[in-house]
Amino acid sequence: TQLLEQSxxxxxxxxxxxxxxxxxxxxxxxxxxxxxxxxxxxxxxxVTVVTGGxxxxxxxxxxxxxxxxxxxxxxxTAAQTGDTGLYLxxxxxxxxxxxxxxxxxxxxxGTILTVHP
Amino acid sequence: xxxxxxxxxxxxxxxxxxxTLQCAQDMNHEYMSWYRQDPGMGLRLIHYSVGAGITDQGExxxxxxxxxxxxxxxPLRLLSAAPSQTSVYFCASSQSGRGQGQPQHFGxxxxxSIL
Numbered sequence: 314t315q316l317l318e319q320s321x322x323x324x325x326x327x328x329x330x331x332x333x334x335x336x337x338x339x340x341x342x343x344x345x346x347x348x349x350x351x352x353x354x355x356x357x358x359x360v361t362v363v364t365g366g367x368x369x370x371x372x373x374x375x376x377x378x379x380x381x382x383x384x385x386x387x388x389x390t391a392a393q394t395g396d397t398g399l400y401l402x403x404x405x406x407x408x409x410x411x412x413x414x415x416x417x418x419x420x421x422x423g424t425i426l427t428v429h430p
Numbered sequence: 431x432x433x434x435x436x437x438x439x440x441x442x443x444x445x446x447x448x449x450t451l452q453c454a455q456d457m458n459h460e461y462m463s464w465y466r467q468d469p470g471m472g473l474r475l476i477h478y479s480v481g482a483g484i485t486d487q488g489e490x491x492x493x494x495x496x497x498x499x500x501x502x503x504x505p506l507r508l509l510s511a512a513p514s515q516t517s518v519y520f521c522a523s524s525q526s527g528r529g530q531g532q533p534q535h536f537g538x539x540x541x542x543s544i545l
Contacts, residue, residue: 322470346533355434355520355536356473401472405532417463417488418522418534420472 316340317402317421325427326392334387334424336402343405345385346418347376350399359387392428400424432456436521436537443511443544451506451540453521461524461532462504463488464496466517467539473520479504511544518542 318337326332336345344363348356360369362378362385369376373396375388389396403418437452455462463478465488475488479498493515495507504523508515519540524532 317472319472348534354538355522356534357536358533361533403473417475417478418473419475419489420465422470422472 316419317404319400319402319421319424321424322422323425323427325429327429328394329391332389332392332426334400334426335384336386336421337384338404339383340404341382343382345378345382346403346405347385347387348401348403348420350401350423352398356399356401389426392426394428394430397426397428400426434521434523434535434537436519436540438540439538440541441543443508443542445511445513445544447511449508449511451508451519451521451542453504453506453537454502455504455521455523455535456502457523457535458501459523459525459535460501462498463522463534464494464504464506465520465522466490466515467520468517476506476519508542513544516542516544 316338320335344361346361347359349359350356360376365382366380367378373390377386401420401423403420406417434455460481464476465473467473474490476490476494477488477496479485482498482501485496485498498504521537522534524534
């Protein structure tokens with residue numbers, strides 16, 4: 314069962330355009346992460362959002378965590394060809410009793426972004 | 431920094447063969463895990479370990495075994511390869527302990543084809 318739904322699954326745009334990727338669930342998360350993956354490589358962490366309503370910026374990338382902590386979005390301003398890749402959202406769930414250790418990730422199915430010159 | 435190193439990068443097996451995918455990290459991370467990545471499915475957790483001698487099952491453990499004899503190494507064994515196990519396999523590590531959203535450090539993957 315997919316607990317995280319990402320949309321769109323595919324996105325093809327021209328350089329300079331803006332775009333938004335969405336990550337939605339019916340569950341409440343204590344935190345959510347966004348990763349970017351390039352062909353032939355493993356995912357690389359972009360950001361972790363923890364607080365409902367939180368907004369984080371990473372250069373031209375803006376990440377938002379929904380007020381109810383059930384959804385998140387990634388907005389890219391003035392996309393560049395170097396932004397091409399697979400974008401994955403993931404939520405962290407506790408390991409073991411007590412829930413004091415986090416490290417188990419459940420991923421959405423990803424959004425494949427292609428930015429054309 | 432080597433980070434997380436996976437070997438081999440590519441492998442082709444015949445149905446029924448066994449093999450071990452290697453994973454090593456040099457960051458002294460307590461937590462290590464194995465994922466498989468299939469088109470349209472994202473990454474799915476196979477097995478994980480919170481420290482040497484401790485392993486547990488993830489979302490899709492059937493057909494795979496793991497062991498963690500040292501902090502650095504976390505090999506994944508395919509007991510009897512099946513075509514359904516054709517996938518890209520990623521190993522990841524992170525610090526465990528208190529705190530949310532520990533960053534996972536991924537290797538570059540092993541691309542496995544079962545004929």
